[in-house]
Amino acid sequence: MEQMVSNVQKKIFLRWILDRHLLANREIIWLLHYLMSNDQLLGMIHIVDDVVGVNRLITITSPEQEGHIFRYVKATVETNDPEKAFHDLRMNQQEDVYLELNIEAVRRSPIYFSVLEENPNSSVDVHERYGRMAERAAGEAERIFIVDQLSKGINNALDNGDKEQFYLLSKQLNEVRRNQSKKTE
CATH class of the missing domain: 3.40.1530.30 (Uncharacterised family UPF0302, N-terminal domain)
Known part of the structure; x- marks a missing residue:
């Protein structure tokens, strides 16, 4: 494959x-x-x-x-x-x-x-x-990419003074981090 x-x-x-x-x-x-x-x-x-x-x-x-x-x-x-x-x-x-x-x-x-x-x-x-190491790594790379994109979006929202977008993206970022901490427990 x-x-x-x-x-x-x-x-x-x-x-x-x-x-x-x-x-x-x-x-x-x-x-x-x-x-x-x-x-x-x-x-x-x-x-x-x-x-x-x-x-x-x-x-x-x-x-x-x-x-x-x-x-x-x-x-x-x-x-x-x-x-x-x-x-x-x-x-x-x-x-x-x-x-x-x-x-x-x-x-x-x-x-x-x-x-x-x-x-x-x-x-x-x-x-x-x-095997599984590759699958876990792919998931981790995807999570890192998502966190990076959300962080950039949050910075852009701050730069543009867009409170709604800031709160929405911050909530999504916190959710991603919360899910990650549940997996490591």
Whole structure:
């Protein structure tokens, strides 16, 4: 079963990584910012847990692990330079790119499972491998998105002096938070 992940979910995930300062390499951080700013390219990025057998891939590894912290492969050409990858990604936005993150803090996080897609060359699908974790993460990502949208709406209502909208959205936000606290009890 193939999972479709929206650009909004991918942006939330990449922003989550950047906000936690899980990456130290400046060029990799710039590359992720570029991906988030280009919707067409972001739509071609697929976050997978294994890049075996794909034609175009990026792997990002935490500095604590052995090996290169960055690797970009396109067919038979390979580089460890994020800047070269950036230029190729910028010039070629027709072919899917598979992104593997070998960062322990990412792989343990529920948000990771909400954006995880299947490698087309893998015989085991994501839901078989991760099951309920992926479902919970998708629900959490949806809740985060709803809270974010309600918060933005509340700010807009305050900016526009719209009391009715403010009270309506505040009530909805409180309800979402109340439901979440009931689930965690």
